[in-house]
Amino acid sequence: MNYLIKGAVLPSGQRADIQIVDGIFQAVGRVSSSGAAQVVDADGLVALPGLVDIHTHLREPGHEDAETVRSGSRAAAAGGYTCVHAMANTYPVADTAGVVEQVWRLGRDAGYVDVRPVGAVSVGLEGHHLAELAAMARSAARVSVFSDDGECVWDPVLMRRALEYVKGIDGVVAQHAQEPRLTEGAQMHEGVVSSQVGLAGWPAVAEESIIARDVLLAEHVGSRLHICHVSTAGSVEIIRWAKARGIGVTAEVTPHHLLLTDELARTYDPVYKVNPPLRSPEDVQAVRDGLADGTLDVVGTDHAPHPPEAKDCEWAAAAFGMTGLETALPIVHELMVETGLMSWRDVAAAMSHRPAEIGRVATQGRPVAAGEVANLTLFDPAARWTVVPGDLETGSGNTPVSGRETHGRTVATFYAGRPTVLEGEVI
Amino acid sequence: MKHLLSATDLTHDEAVRVLDVAEEMAATQSREIKKLPTLRGKTVVNLFFEDSTRTRISFETAAKRLSADVINFSPRGSSVSKGESLKDTVLTLGAMHTDAIVVRHPASGASARIAHSTWTGASVINAGDGTHQHPTQSLLDAMTIRRHLKAPGGPGADSPGKGGGAARVGQEVSGQDLSGLNVMIVGDVLHSRVARSGVDLFSTLGAQVTLVAPATLLPVGVETWSSRFFYDLDQALTEVPPDALMMLRVQRERMSGAGGGFFPSPQEYSREYGLDARRLAGLPPHAIVMHPGPMNRGLEITSEAADSARSVVVEQVANGVAVRMAVLYLTLTGAKE
Numbered sequence: 113m114n115y116l117i118k119g120a121v122l123p124s125g126q127r128a129d130i131q132i133v134d135g136i137f138q139a140v141g142r143v144s145s146s147g148a149a150q151v152v153d154a155d156g157l158v159a160l161p162g163l164v165d166i167h168t169h170l171r172e173p174g175h176e177d178a179e180t181v182r183s184g185s186r187a188a189a190a191g192g193y194t195c196v197h198a199m200a201n202t203y204p205v206a207d208t209a210g211v212v213e214q215v216w217r218l219g220r221d222a223g224y225v226d227v228r229p230v231g232a233v234s235v236g237l238e239g240h241h242l243a244e245l246a247a248m249a250r251s252a253a254r255v256s257v258f259s260d261d262g263e264c265v266w267d268p269v270l271m272r273r274a275l276e277y278v279k280g281i282d283g284v285v286a287q288h289a290q291e292p293r294l295t296e297g298a299q300m301h302e303g304v305v306s307s308q309v310g311l312a313g314w315p316a317v318a319e320e321s322i323i324a325r326d327v328l329l330a331e332h333v334g335s336r337l338h339i340c341h342v343s344t345a346g347s348v349e350i351i352r353w354a355k356a357r358g359i360g361v362t363a364e365v366t367p368h369h370l371l372l373t374d375e376l377a378r379t380y381d382p383v384y385k386v387n388p389p390l391r392s393p394e395d396v397q398a399v400r401d402g403l404a405d406g407t408l409d410v411v412g413t414d415h416a417p418h419p420p421e422a423k424d425c426e427w428a429a430a431a432f433g434m435t436g437l438e439t440a441l442p443i444v445h446e447l448m449v450e451t452g453l454m455s456w457r458d459v460a461a462a463m464s465h466r467p468a469e470i471g472r473v474a475t476q477g478r479p480v481a482a483g484e485v486a487n488l489t490l491f492d493p494a495a496r497w498t499v500v501p502g503d504l505e506t507g508s509g510n511t512p513v514s515g516r517e518t519h520g521r522t523v524a525t526f527y528a529g530r531p532t533v534l535e536g537e538v539i
Numbered sequence: 540m541k542h543l544l545s546a547t548d549l550t551h552d553e554a555v556r557v558l559d560v561a562e563e564m565a566a567t568q569s570r571e572i573k574k575l576p577t578l579r580g581k582t583v584v585n586l587f588f589e590d591s592t593r594t595r596i597s598f599e600t601a602a603k604r605l606s607a608d609v610i611n612f613s614p615r616g617s618s619v620s621k622g623e624s625l626k627d628t629v630l631t632l633g634a635m636h637t638d639a640i641v642v643r644h645p646a647s648g649a650s651a652r653i654a655h656s657t658w659t660g661a662s663v664i665n666a667g668d669g670t671h672q673h674p675t676q677s678l679l680d681a682m683t684i685r686r687h688l689k690a691p692g693g694p695g696a697d698s699p700g701k702g703g704g705a706a707r708v709g710q711e712v713s714g715q716d717l718s719g720l721n722v723m724i725v726g727d728v729l730h731s732r733v734a735r736s737g738v739d740l741f742s743t744l745g746a747q748v749t750l751v752a753p754a755t756l757l758p759v760g761v762e763t764w765s766s767r768f769f770y771d772l773d774q775a776l777t778e779v780p781p782d783a784l785m786m787l788r789v790q791r792e793r794m795s796g797a798g799g800g801f802f803p804s805p806q807e808y809s810r811e812y813g814l815d816a817r818r819l820a821g822l823p824p825h826a827i828v829m830h831p832g833p834m835n836r837g838l839e840i841t842s843e844a845a846d847s848a849r850s851v852v853v854e855q856v857a858n859g860v861a862v863r864m865a866v867l868y869l870t871l872t873g874a875k876e
Contacts, residue, residue, distance in 0.1 A: 293798075299647075307760030310647040310671030310735060315759070380648030380655075426625050428646035428669070 114138075115526070116149040120159035120490060122480055123460040130159060132486040135529030140482050152534075154490050157523055160460050162194025162487030163441065164476050166286070166364055166467040167261070167340055167412030169433070170196070170227070171507075172218060173211070174203025179417040179507040181215065184437070185224035187415070187506035189532035191437040192489035192522040195226040195468065195476040196415075200237065201262040207232035207243035209251035216253035224532045228471055231255040233274045233285060237263045242273060249281040256472040259286035261340055262387075264322060266292050271326060275335035284362075284470060286338040287326055289347070290388065294318035299428060301374040301389040309377055311427060314389045316344040323347050327354035327361050338470055339363040341414050343388040345398030352407045362470050364412035365399045367436050367443040368512055372396075376512075382423045382430030383510050386416070403462060404453040410467045413440045417508030434512045438504050442518035445493055450519060475528075486529040495521035505538055540869050542654045542663045545672045546740035554743055555716055557865050558682050562709030564868070565861035568604070578607035581871050584632050587613045587643040587666070593832060594666050594676075597856070598641045601863035607638075607871075625649060626658055633659040639871055640664070647671035662870040670730045675866055676831055677736035679859040681717060681744055683851050684783045686858075687827050689715045718745030721779050725751040725772060725812055726787030726839055727801075729758050733831045734787060738766045751775045751812065755801040756793070772812050776821060784822065785829040786814050786839045805838055814844045827851045 117130040122140075129143040145151065170184040179187075181198070188196045198215050200206035206215060212229040219227020231248035235241045237260045248255040258278060265271045265287060274285045295318045300306050302313025323339055327350065330337035342348060342363045351363045368386060373393050376384040384390060402408040416433025423430050444463065448454040454462070468477020478484040498517050501509035525533040532538060540553065549557065567575060583602040585595050595611065602609045614628055625644075632640060639662040642650040647669030654663035667673040689712045722741045728734040728750050741748050748766035750757065761768055769775035789808060794800045802808045809815075814828065819841075822828075828840075828849045836842050845852065 302759050304760040304763045307758035307764070308735070310669050310732065312670075313759060380651045421624065421626075424624075424626055426644065426646040426649040426652050429625070 114149040115152055115531070116143060116145060117152045117154045117159065117490065120154035120157050122159055123456040125456070128159070130480065130488065132526060132529050135486055137480060137482050137484050137486050140480055152490070152524060156494060157490045157492050158456055159480055160192065160456065160489045160491060161464040161477060161480055162489055162525065162527065163192045163463045164195040164467040164471070164473065165193050165413050165415070165437065166197050166257070166338070166410055166470055167414045168196040168198055168437065169201070169416045170198040170215070171202065171417055173214060177419045181218035181227060182222040183505065183507040184415070184417070185219060185222040185227065186538050187435070187437040187504065189224040189525050189527065190505045190522060190538050191439070192441050192491060192525050193225055193437060194487040194525065194527045195228060195473055197228045197230050197257055197471055199261045200230050200232040200259060205232050205236050206230065207235050207237070209244065209247040212248050212253040212255050213251050225527060226473065226476060228257070228473060229253045229255055230257045230259050230261070230286065233258045233260045233265050234270060239263060239265060239267055239270060242270070242277060245277055245283065246281055249283060256281070256283045257286055257338070257470070258283055259288065259340065261286065261288045264288050264290040264292060266322070268325060268329065272329050272333060275330055275337060276333045279335050282472060284336040284338050286340050287322065288340050289319045289322035289326070291318040291321050299385070300377045301391045303374060303392055305374045305377055309380070311377060316346055316391070316395070319344055319388055320346040320350060323350050327351070327359050330361055331357065331359045334360070336360045341366050341369065341388055341412065342399060342402070342408055343369045343391050343395060345395050348398045348402035348407055352402070355407065362409040362466070363407065364410045365403050365408045366412060366414045367440045368434055369399055370396065370403065370447050371443050372512060380427050382425065382427050383434065383512055383514070385427060385430050385432055386434050387432035400447060400453060403448065409462065410470065411440060411444055411462050412467065413437050415506070417506055418510050420509060423510050434510050435504070435506050435508055437506065439499060439511065439513050439518060441491060441522065442520045443513070445491070446519035486526050488526040489522060490524040491520055492523045493520045497521055541873070543674050543866050543870060544651050544654055544663065544665045546674045546677050546736040546743070548674070549740065549743060551716065551743050554681070554740060555714060557678055557862070557869060558685060559713045560865035560869060561678070561682050561858070561861040562713060564864040565858065566709050568861065573604055574606060575604060576606050577868055578602065578605040578871055581607045581638040582636065583607045583609050583639045583641060583867065584637045585609065585611045585641045586628070586632065587611070589643050589645050589667070591643055591667065593856070594643060597859040598666060598863050600860050602867055604860070605864055605867055607867065625652070626656070629653050629656070629658040633661065637661045639867060641666045643667045645669055664866060664870060667732055669732065671732050672736045673732040674736050674740070675859070675863055676733050677740040678866070679855055679862040680737060680785065680829060681740055682858045682862055683829065683855050684717060684720065684722065684827070685712050685715060687851065688720055688782050688825065689717070716744040717741055720746045720782045721749065722746045722783045722785065723749045723751060723775065723779065723781035724785045724787065725814070727756045727789055727793060728752045728761065728787070729756045730790065730793070731787050737785065738764055742766065747779070749775055749779045749781070753802055753811070772818070776818060780823045781826055782823065783827050783829060784814065785831070788831065788833065789835055789839050809838055813838065814840045816841065816843045819844045819847060819849070822849065829855060832856070
């Protein structure tokens with residue numbers, strides 16, 4: 113099926129018709145109706161390159177009670193994504209060619225997005241021995257992002273080795289920056305609120321000290337480092353300094369760290385329990401500024417589904433994590449675009465071009481231009497809808513923005529020319 | 540008052556009201572027949588996920604003196620240790636038509652979670668949640684302080700004393716708060732729900748609260764609290780002579796663990812932060828010495844101080860029953876002020 117999208121607004125602000133033929137953008141500009149194509153009226157819609165998430169937990173294999181590759185892929189499509197990077201903390205852990213190929217095949221079978229498996233840095237995420245990174249890179253899954261996410265690669269020697277080793281396979285190490293000793297038993301951001309509510313603190317320095325160490329290691333060995341879910345003002349400063357120094361570091365911020373603060377822990381509702389934790393208002397401002405000025409390269413969702421019982425309990429017993437694929441773009445629109453901090457061009461960079469570059473995904477994150485693979489998101493910035501957990505595509509209900517009115521909605525998503533979402537419905 | 544989850548739930552007037560009702564309850568406890576029919580037919584469950592015989596028997600005594608049926612339930616292990624989940628435990632109690640659940644739990648916020656959930660419609664009384672709050676402890680402390688320091692003739696009293704028994708003291712302090720008093724809390728503030736609820740309640744009641752601890756045992760963020768804080772006990776005693784001095788229990792496990800512990804040795808702690816004979820002698824003449832119990836004699840408090848005439852530790856226990864009677868009465872009868 114071929115499509116003619118009429119009257120969309122490109123990230124540049126230019127109005128254009130977009131013709132999709134055989135999975136490719138045939139023409140972008142003024143296109144007169146051609147008989148064989150289905151016409152999509154995109155008047156007033158923003159046409160973004162298909163979104164790419166650098167940080168997703170699809171949970172399969174092993175935790176299908178929370179999410180499957182299929183349900184997570186549908187959630188991704190609903191949120192405007194055409195590619196997600198599936199983190200390695202599955203069961204079994206994605207630390208071998210066999211597991212990453214399994215995840216990749218499940219993604220291909222589901223057919224909603226490119227599922228790019230992330231390989232574990234260390235065997236079993238245990239932080240002791242390098243996993244077979246080259247085997248994963250050379251597998252059918254062609255892994256290029258490696259991360260122990262959920263765990264920090266805390267051993268400086270292992271981190272050094274990983275950074276060195278991935279140079280040979282054009283890989284990147286994505287670090288979950290959390291000094292383990294400073295965060296034993298940690299439940300929430302350490303600060304004014306934690307002192308009052310009596311939950312064990314997760315200090316900002318536990319994130320910042322690892323980032324400081326790792327940017328220096330990356331400089332020393334001349335490798336690529338990516339920092340997952342940056343959450344503190346100090347981290348933003350360190351990364352800004354490292355980039356000014358020419359160090360090959362990229363960084364990500366989540367929608368929830370852009371939006372929410374540690375004040376929510378006062379409710380003791382574990383839906384607000386996440387790792388790294390929600391931080392202070394000053395930190396939230398700093399990560400917004402960091403995203404706006406490019407210090408933080410990308411928005412990554414850290415979409416982390418959990419079954420109900422993992423959240424329907426006391427705070428200390430609850431799992432860390434919140435879902436985000438279906439609400440990321442509206443949140444970025446509300447916080448960054450409506451406020452004038454970012455243009456749509458900046459959004460396209462942070463949510464598509466840059467994450468695809470970091471993950472080395474050749475067919476994703478490309479401009480909406482003739483000759484490119486037709487990965488496209490049509491977003492209606494004027495739409496308003498209220499988040500109801502049960503209405504989302506994800507297999508889990510742990511969204512932190514339940515009941516919130518969102519600013520904008522994905523109307524259509526095209527994945528390699530095939531519509532995965534039309535008129536706001538996943539198909 | 541449907542629940543009592545935190546000392547911050549109480550306004551100034553509500554807190555004074557609870558103390559006044561507690562004094563009325565205390566007055567009944569010197570009678571030959573101590574039992575009142577007030578809560579006949581009501582069921583109170585003491586749900587204790589942490590061992591605390593003292594607090595449990597205090598609540599149990601209070602409920603029984605009010606003629607409530609009392610069930611003690613101490614699940615072995617919380618959901619943290621993969622037993623039955625908190626939710627299922629509470630649902631089970633709900634099926635037994637419980638009117639009030641008194642909760643002691645190692646997780647901060649556990650009682651708030653139960654109260655705000657759809658798991659039960661019962662009143663929830665927090666008997667200590669993690670390192671968060673222990674509101675009935677701070678109420679019994681406030682009652683003890685008020686009796687000693689706000690009774691007529693006392694240092695903070697509005698009128699001279701007339702002498703008399705407990706009932707008379709109760710009437711005489713009725714309606715008063717803790718304004719003008721200095722309350723000093725010494726010890727492991729970081730992990731102490733007693734300290735958190737104390738700071739909140741005593742401040743609400745108009746007292747000036749001073750915390751003293753090594754910096755390792757004060758939470759990051761303490762500088763934003765309503766209380767002052769010192770690292771040096773002797774300096775604090777000189778600069779803010781206390782009317783009431785509360786020594787917190789030092790948990791043995793604080794001496795080991797991550798980073799080698801929160802202070803170097805019991806000996807050093809005792810020298811720096813213990814209440815010994817010298818510090819006891821330097822207190823203002825009317826000052827009282829308090830401890831939430833159980834005491835580590837020789838660590839945070841010497842026997843000399845614990846057994847001195849200034850010590851009101853045993854009285855705190857007695858007042859605990861009266862305060863818990865008041866809280867059960869006010870939550871279960873929905874009594875308004």
